[in-house]
Amino acid sequence: MSVLDIDVDYLVGQLKALLDIPSPTGYTDTIVRHCSQELKRLGLTPELTRRGAIRAIRQGSRRAGARALVSHLDTLGVQVKAIKENGRLELVPVGNWSSRFAEGARCRVFTHSGTYHGTILPLKASGHTFNEEVDSLPVSWPNVELRIDAVTTSPAETMALGIEIGDMVGVDPGQSFMENGFIVSRHLDDKAGVAVMLAALEAMERERAATPVDIHWLFTIAEEVGVGATSILTPEVASMVAVDNGTSAPGQNSSEFGVTLAMGDQTGPFDWHLTTKLVDLCRDNDLPFRKDVFRYYRSDSASAVEAGHDVRTALACFGIDGSHGYERIHVHALETLAKLIAAYAVSPVEIERDTQKMSGLHGFTDQPTAEADQPAVLDPPDGEGQEHAHMGQGKGAQT
Structure with missing residues (x-):
């Protein structure tokens, strides 16, 4: 099976458009x-839940045992916690991220009366005033504040602008698309995943690709706070691949190039059979990939399983440097991941039993448990050659 060609210009264009929308x-x-x-x-034909999560079904040869692809539209942000005596705003984070990466960020405050621009600053922002105290100020959300680009020096003046406690604040992405393929921006998690899914879909529509089952294209709106795909799945869905970022950091095996396949995260291992299928698709189609395990990570897959959905789950990633901070990715990873997503959508169904919610052992899956073949130890250390070589040859003869 040959992989579909991805329109990279379309993919990048969609990512730019998504990043422009707080x-x-x-x-x-x-x-x-x-x-x-x-x-x-x-x-x-997209369908929306009450709050706005999106489901769009591309019809295949049958409904039962459908496949789902999911990414999330929401990003990290902040919310107004209090209006301070100096007229500036105390903030709390929306999603799990450090105030270290908020310092110096441009942002927008969304109020009922209109949008205000501003900057998130540490409480001691002026080196001319605080000298070395600028560097010794602890990193925490209580130690930053939002300076509004409007005339206000008191709570009354700020409230007169229409700014209230609880107002949402979007942090500007500050995106940069480099000629060498690197993309640097906030909120690539997971707007890059959304762009990957749209690019895969565009390729399938352009090539009129047929699929063995319906493909559910899902876009969630609260993944960053742990809600994710809790209520968007239908009973027909048997497997779901989340498209999100993989952290290319010290101690991790993720890469900013090719595909990163997550084998597990803080909620446990992903489905062995579905993950193996993605690995085989990468190998069969010469798509470069790496495997990784994430300790401090959860995705739409985790929220779906925790909500009680009996679906096989996997996580296919684009490698990202500086996750939940000022992030960097490469177009190569996005294009490769889009190819994998499209290849998965059109690939044959191997586990026919998954069309049923419950059934007996007939057709149930197998995982390998047999002893692996091991070559004889021809040159073992410490003068133990004869005994070890004999043991190796004997074991090989038995298999």
Whole structure:
């Protein structure tokens, strides 16, 4: 099976458009409209939950045992916790991220009366005033504040602008698309995953690719706070691949190039059979890939399983440097991942039993447990050659 060609210009264009739309968790209506309109343009009919998670089904040869692909539209952000005596804003994070990466960020405050721009600053921001105390200030959210780009020096003046406690704040991405293929920006988690899914879908529509089962294209709106794909799956879905970032950091095996396949995260291992299928698709189609395990990571897959959905789950990633900070990825990873997603969608179904919610042992899966063949030890250390060589030859003869 040959992989579909991905329109990289389309992929990058979609990513730029997505990054231009602020979408912190809890303030995602605008990006939901954008994504829904693009799905319509590609020929699908999106359905929205009450709060805006998107499901768009591309019909295959049958409904039962459907496959799902999922990424999330929401990003990290902040929320107004209090209006301070100096008129500036105390903040709390939306999602799990450090105030270290918020310091110096440009942002937008969304109020009922309009949007205000501002900058997130440490409480001691002026070196001319605080000297070395600028460097000794602890890193924490109580030690930063939002300076609004408006005339205000008191709570009354700030509230007169229409700014209230609880208002949402979107952090500007500050994106940079380099000629060498690198992309540097905030919120690549997971707008790059959304762009990958749209690019895979565009390729399938362009080539009129047929699939053995329905493919559910899912876009969630609260992954960063742990909700994710809790309520978007239907009973027909038997397997789901989350498309998200893989952290290319010291101690990890992820890469900013090719595909990173997560074997497990903090919620446990991903489905062995589905992950093995993705590995085989990479090998069969010469798609470069790596495997990794994440200690401090969860995705839409975790939320779906924890909500009680009996689906096989896997996590296919683009490698990202500086996750939940000022992130960097490479176009090569996005293109390769889109090829894998499309290849998975059109690939044959191996586990026919998955079309049923419950059944007996007939057709149940197998995992390898037999002893591996091991070559004889021809040159063992410490003068133990004869005994060890004999043991190795004997074991090989028995298998």
